[in-house]
Amino acid sequence: MLGAGIQGAMLGRVQGRRALIYGAALATLPDLDVLMSYPDPVSLMTYHRGFSHSVFVLTGLALLLAWLIRKYWPQAPYSGRRLFLTIWLVLVTHPILDAFTVYGTQLFWPLATIPESWSAIFIIDPVYTVPLLLAVLFAIAFGLKRTARRLLVAALVFSTAYLGFGLAGRMAAEHRVREAMQGQGIAVAELRATPMPFNTLVWRVIAKTPDGHYYEAVSSLFDRETPEWVRLPLNLDIGQALAGVPLHERLRWFTDDWLRYDAIGDALVVSDLRMGMAGHYTFRFKMAERAADGAWKPVTPSVWPTDRGGWSELKLVLRRILHAQPPLPLAQWSELAKE
Incomplete structure (x- = not known):
């Protein structure tokens, strides 16, 4: 479009x-x-x-x-x-x-x-796409006359402004969560916000701490209360088994090192924390197996099955835009990362 x-x-x-x-x-x-x-x-x-x-x-x-x-x-x-x-x-x-x-x-x-x-816009956002789609459909139906061209320009201006709105929303969510964590004495080493599905009003914020943990937090543009969050382990000690493995180093580079490691049975699973929600991480890879002596042996990566969430989770996310209570069940969702 x-x-x-x-x-x-x-x-x-x-x-x-x-x-x-x-x-x-x-x-x-x-x-x-x-x-x-x-x-x-x-x-x-x-x-x-x-x-x-x-x-x-x-x-x-x-x-x-x-x-x-x-x-x-x-x-x-x-x-x-x-x-x-x-x-x-x-x-x-x-x-x-x-x-x-x-x-x-x-x-x-x-x-x-x-x-x-x-991280200013979700990969699918109707507020961005629909105005462009309607302007293009109008141009298809009535031809590229002056009115249609003006509608296209207006849609392009709106969509571009919407990207700016998304950037502002991201910065506001990061500021809100950082300030709330500092108020509770939580040391934050790195922090970034990503939009929740299909909107730029409610944001997922992930924050690393110097002690090898991270927080999954949620903040809406309309919040008047402290954002909810849950503290989770990065399990960096397990990740040391992949130190120097070329594909692991490439994944660290590509994700800016926003990775979590989990030992699930005899598999070492690496999750990209940037995409998805607490426990519902979009990209997860099996990158090592436990050998007979208990040591981790790197393997050719394969996709690790993951629960990406469904309609029930999406309804809660969209409701969270306007309603801070009840908070999202982040602790419950995060248990899925261990599976």
């Missing part, structure tokens, strides 16, 4: 409805990396949103495409500069929008910087 909206607004007067198709198709190109095969799920996770999401690579691709179009269609009724700017915006706004989620986007590949993870 974003790519269609941009191209429709910038070239719709000339290209008509085709601008929407071209923009939507062009905007999918960075995600073609999903067609690549990887030998394990950790590689799949950490190489996705890599080179194909680099602003350097996409700028070069935009220059190439604009040059090819001008070369083989020199009579095009728009300037090469406008054509390049349109293609460039359609391409680079894809990874930039990805960077506003928590997953991690390697915007500056091949530079080995920690992937950008601005």
Whole structure:
């Protein structure tokens, strides 16, 4: 929708409805990396949103495409500069929008910087998508006349402002939780907030402590009470068994070391704390097995089954936007991380 909206607004007067198709198709190109095969799920996770999401690579691709179009269609009724700017915006706004989620986007590949993870918006948020969708549908139905182009511009302005609202919400949630923890004498080493599913009003905040634990906290924009939280172990002593293992080090880099370790039976399970909710972590990997002598032996990572939550949990989360009582059952949910 974003790519269609941009191209429709910038070239719709000339290209008509085709601008929407071209923009939507062009905007999918960075995600073609999903067609690549990887030998394990950790590689799949950490190489996705890599080179194909680099602003350097996409700028070069935009220059190439604009040059090819001008070369083989020199009579095009728009300037090469406008054509390049349109293609460039359609391409680079894809990874930039990805960077506003928590997953991690390697915007500056091949530079080995920690992937950008601005945590301003949930990966699916109707408040962001629906206005763009309605504007595109209007343009499809009535053509790219002045009214439709203005609607597209308005939807683009709104969606961009909404991302700013999400960033402000994240900073407010982090400030609220940090202040509450400091008020109770809790030392916080690192802290970050991520939006709960489908909204930017209630936030999950994770906070590390210097003693190897972390807190799962929840804070809503409308809270007037102290946020609820639960203290949990990172189990860093178990994680030492993976020290120096290349895929483990890559996972630490990709997640900025927001990892938890659990010994579950004879498996050493590593959980990415950034995504999901307490106990309902989206990405979990078995990365070692217990040998006969009791020592941990690294293995090729595999996906560890996880309860990602369902409708019953989602109802509680959405209710939590306006109602602080009863608090979310974080302690109960967190027990799932041991399974």
